[in-house]
Amino acid sequence: MAPQETDANGVLFEHDVETKDAALAKTPVQQAGDEKWETHYVWHIIIFVPLVYISGVYGGYLFLVSATWQTKIFTIFLYVSSLLSVTAGAHRLWSHKAYKAKWPLQLILTFFHTSALQYSVINWVRDHRMHHKYADTDADPHNSQRGFFFSHVGWLMVGKHLEFERKSMGLDISDVEANPILQFQRKYYVILVTIICFILPTIIPVYFWNETWINAILVPGMFHRFCVYNAIGFVNSALHKWGYKPYDKDMAASEIHLFNYLLLGESAHNYHHAFPWDYRTSELGISTTFSLTTAFINLFARIGWAYDLKTISDDIIRKRVMRTGDGSHQIWGWDDKDE
Structure with a gap:
């Protein structure tokens, strides 16, 4: 079985290390010291x-x-x-x-x-x-x-x-x-x-x-x-x-909630980069912030066409917010971070 590699954002990438290294070695752009790049x-x-x-x-x-x-x-x-x-x-x-x-x-x-x-x-x-x-x-x-x-x-x-x-x-x-x-x-x-x-x-x-x-x-x-x-x-x-970074202030990815309806529920981008494997792509799903995409997946989950839906526990989310958030989280915000 190929080993798994997880990046800083938690994205899983499975690859065969030997195969990857061999491919890199055969690629012309990988030659040592070759930094030439033209648009x-x-x-x-x-x-x-x-x-x-x-x-x-x-x-x-x-x-x-x-x-x-x-x-x-x-x-x-x-x-x-x-x-x-x-x-x-x-x-x-x-x-x-x-x-x-x-x-x-x-x-x-x-x-x-x-x-x-x-x-x-x-x-x-x-x-x-x-x-x-x-x-x-x-x-x-x-x-x-x-x-x-x-x-x-x-x-x-x-x-x-x-x-x-x-x-x-x-x-x-x-x-x-x-x-x-x-x-x-x-x-x-x-x-x-x-x-x-x-x-x-x-x-x-x-x-x-x-x-x-x-x-x-x-x-x-x-x-x-x-x-x-x-x-x-x-x-x-x-x-x-632009926008808030309630989950990780060190990421460029941010959140602008005004875009939520335009993007059908994809505006919680800071959350998504912090927890990319959550099928809801937002902490609250459709409970308080409507996400048509999440509702669409839930609909097909009801008839069995979508399954094995992955989510993140509230405890993990809270710990991440308290550790790396910018203090703008609607539940664990500035007041909690100052305690």
Whole structure:
């Protein structure tokens, strides 16, 4: 059995040490003293992102002034389902293994993840595990130390940093690479994206409720995508720059509760980096701070499609808050830390 390695954030990485070292030795960028690194621009993303922003803003205008009520509901459904596929699927299920899911739920999450246009789940998991293992360093794909724009969207426009290339060789993602549903998505990603992400959201409004082509293209198509991109981007940028740090003041990851509804329950980012294996991604789950993602997982847990849900005990949370928090915790806050 391969040994387990746990990083400072508590993320488990299983790997074969000999295999990792051998891979590193064979990688050209690993040569001793080779620190040369040049930025390589990803031009199709550089062109595509401004297109998404411009058409997305105009699509938002059309959402308000001319789209039919069916198109508005359809767009909101696409936003929620796309974001849930990331928060409940690529993030909590596959990146952190915070719970397990049977194949029907995995299929649903993979379908809508394709609609979110976030690259394949396997690619997403690789980047996210690197983010936790090497948070806010050059090995972090969206390193917040390189500025707000970079961590929000700019990281997609350039090639990965040399440190990412070096250290990702030792990252084990064999669990997701062995998943047949995720293998299928990665293998046929371009075809699936063309159909699920671009064709279906356009033709469904036109042929089912006589929406105009321009509204169908720009509202459920580009406005939906613009909203998803920015929601996910805010986790990487704003939640690593501003906000409270009730669980660990030494982390860049923070919490801005105003983002909670926009992110469907992902705003407790300082908690998540302190306890990444908690399926709720927040201390209170949905008891006082509503988390649609947690409610979604709980719903499927009731019918048996989600199981082995991992949580953290109140005692462990309290000890972490008292030891490393910034004093802003709503229960064990400043007064308790001063005692």
